[in-house]
Amino acid sequence: MKPHVFAAVGLKKEFDDGRVQALRGVDFSIAQGEFVAITGPSGCGKTTLLQMLGALDFPSSGTLHYRGNSIPDLPEPAAYRAREIGIIFQAFNLLPTFTALENVQIPMFETDMRAAERKERAGLLLKSVGLAERRDHFPAKLSGGERQRVAIARSLANSPSVLLADEPTGNLDSENAHLILDLIIRLQREQNMTLVLVTHDSGIAQRASRVVHMKDGRIVSDLAT
Amino acid sequence: MTFFTIVVRGLLRRPVRTGLTLVGISIGIAAVVALVGISRGFEQSWAAGMKARGTDIVVSNMGSALAPKPFDASVRDRIASLPRVAATCAIFVDLTSIEDSSMMVVSAREWGGFSWKSLKLISGRMPHDAKEPAVVLGQTAAEVLKKKIGDPIQIEAKELFVVGIVNGGALVENGSVILSLPLFQEITGNEGKINIIDLRADPGMSEDDLKNLCAQINTLVPEARAMIAGEHVGNSQAYRFISAMSWGTSLLAVIVGVLGVMNTMLMTVFERKQEISILLAIGWKRARVIRMVLWESALLGLLGGIGGVMIGAVGVKVLETLPAIHGLLEPDLSTGLMLVSIVIAVAVGVISGIYPAWRSSRLTPSLAMQG
Known part of the structure; x- marks a missing residue:
């Protein structure tokens, strides 16, 4: 049995002094190397759950562990995000005043890499996502698919062991959506990363090894595909 | 990056x-x-002017105005009698408008005093005596007033003549209208009054010695204050x-x-x-x-x-x-x-x-x- 990367028990998240309950007691675990799709209607809590996994936000109650360490009690959540987690956003979230090559280097500032090493690694990562020729372009000059590929390269900057993807194909046409999904899955397999992908597209979810379906802040089904 | x-x-x-x-x-x-x-x-620039005149100590009464307040000229004699005082020169300095220039330094110096000696004549001559209605101009003052040798110059109600143009070695000196003290006292109705005494101490005196001499003067002359040259401007209220x-x-x-x-x-x-x-x-x-x-x-x-x-x-x-x-x-x-x-x-x-x-x-x- 593979060791758990994430383990959650009774995970709850409330906003506005409890008036909004985004998570209402979630129990689950994710193993090393798994590709888990989290699906569900808008507002069901799937993005909130992803934020908890990435230490972007913290639960109101319950426990959440990463490799046995309590995520809410991490001494340096930023260091956890920098070293262990790669995040791919729906809206790409590239910084507009930096080229593709520079965007990929930004997370590397939290490592000991020197400037030349950062540049070299960013170049290799862009090559691995098929954007070697577009490395010096600013995001505004890239297509949606290209931007998401830059964002994927950026998420891999510090060789994370977990990829968190929030609707990564949500802003793309169907052709680019397939290409991006293929790319993410290929990289996940090549690097044996754990992939947690939030989507409301059942076609995309079917590519995962496991589909967790949520509704009203609870997991209503958790099935292997 | x-x-x-x-x-x-x-x-x-x-x-x-x-x-x-x-x-x-x-x-x-x-x-x-x-x-x-x-x-x-x-x-x-005032400190440099003092240095150019070879002054070690300045005795003046720097009140709230830019120019020091007048005091009796006899103060000079009391100070001159102190030990280790090599020379003194009584001066009346005023900041006043002259013709088209709204503010000029007028420096009236005791005739024959050492403060005249640091002036290097560039053209013309020095006044013949203390009563000659003549001035010498620092070279910047000559430029500002657009005066040359022989030109008349109006100071208060009196018309004087420019007889020389000098280099005083410092901005304040070069920007000054310089004339004899008795002449200026007469023009301005300040007979028997001065407002600065330049003092040259015996050679080889340290700064501490100069400070001690200042203290002696300050005890002797309550109507003015002695300071090491250059410091007096910084200590004025103005x-x-x-x-x-x-x-x-x-x-x-x-x-x-x-x-x-x-x-x-x-x-x-x-x-x-x-x-x-x-x-x-x-x-x-x-x-x-x-x-x-x-x-x-x-x-x-x-x-x-x-x-x-x-x-x-x-x-x-x-x-x-x-x-x-x-x-x-x-x-x-x-x-x-x-x-x-x-x-x-x-x-x-x-x-x-x-x-x-x-x-x-x-x-x-x-x-x-x-x-």
Whole structure:
């Protein structure tokens, strides 16, 4: 049995002094190397759950562990995000005043890499996502698919062991959506990363090894595909 | 790409706003350079004038006016009798308008006193005697008044003649109208009055010896105050007032600069909420975000400081050429003042950036997923 990367028990998240309950007691675990799709209607809590996994936000109650360490009690959540987690956003979230090559280097500032090493690694990562020729372009000059590929390269900057993807194909046409999904899955397999992908597209979810379906802040089904 | 590249890109994101903020800081720092430089220069040029005249100690009564208050000429005789006093020269200095020039230094000196001897004649001659209705002009004063040898010059109601043009070795001397003390006393109705005594001490006296001599004079002559040459201007109430005004105005300019930079940096942080939350989401520590904002702010200060020093220096040079004050200004545009001004500008930048940096560090990384 593979060791758990994430383990959650009774995970709850409330906003506005409890008036909004985004998570209402979630129990689950994710193993090393798994590709888990989290699906569900808008507002069901799937993005909130992803934020908890990435230490972007913290639960109101319950426990959440990463490799046995309590995520809410991490001494340096930023260091956890920098070293262990790669995040791919729906809206790409590239910084507009930096080229593709520079965007990929930004997370590397939290490592000991020197400037030349950062540049070299960013170049290799862009090559691995098929954007070697577009490395010096600013995001505004890239297509949606290209931007998401830059964002994927950026998420891999510090060789994370977990990829968190929030609707990564949500802003793309169907052709680019397939290409991006293929790319993410290929990289996940090549690097044996754990992939947690939030989507409301059942076609995309079917590519995962496991589909967790949520509704009203609870997991209503958790099935292997 | 280095961290500095990120800082610079942050400023270049809104070039017009950054540019306008830089102009604001530059003007503030230019005010510091110009006002402080002028007031310090004023003090230094008087000190240089004293040195050029070979004066070790100045006895005067620097009250609230720029020119010292008059006192009885007999004070000179009491001081001259003290041991270790080599020579004295009674002087009456006034700042007054002469013909078209609104403010000129008029230096009336005891006939035959050592203060005449430091003047190097460039053209013409010295007055024949203490009663001759004649003046010599420092070379800058001659330029300002547009006078040459033989020209008449009106002082109060009396018409005198320019008989010589001299180089006095210092700005104050070169900007002066110099004449004999009895003549000036008669013209101005100040018979028997002087307002400065230049004192030359015995050779080889240390600064401590000079201070001791000052103390002796101050005991002997309560109506005036003896100080080591150069220090007397800095101790005058008028100079202190000018200096305080300079620093006060500069402080206001700096406060305006602080508010300008703070406003710019706050706007930057508010506009870049999403961007900053992305940086936090992809692993940047809050300390790094704070550092980024502070460096942007400090860089604004540094560039504004450099710009301000340049504007201030050029502005003062332009001021010097204005007819109304030509020859009266010798601003202290020393490297020290420039460096201090730039340090002030950087401090302005850093101080202004503290609150925006703190605000930026309060942003939550989860905001990145809400875009």
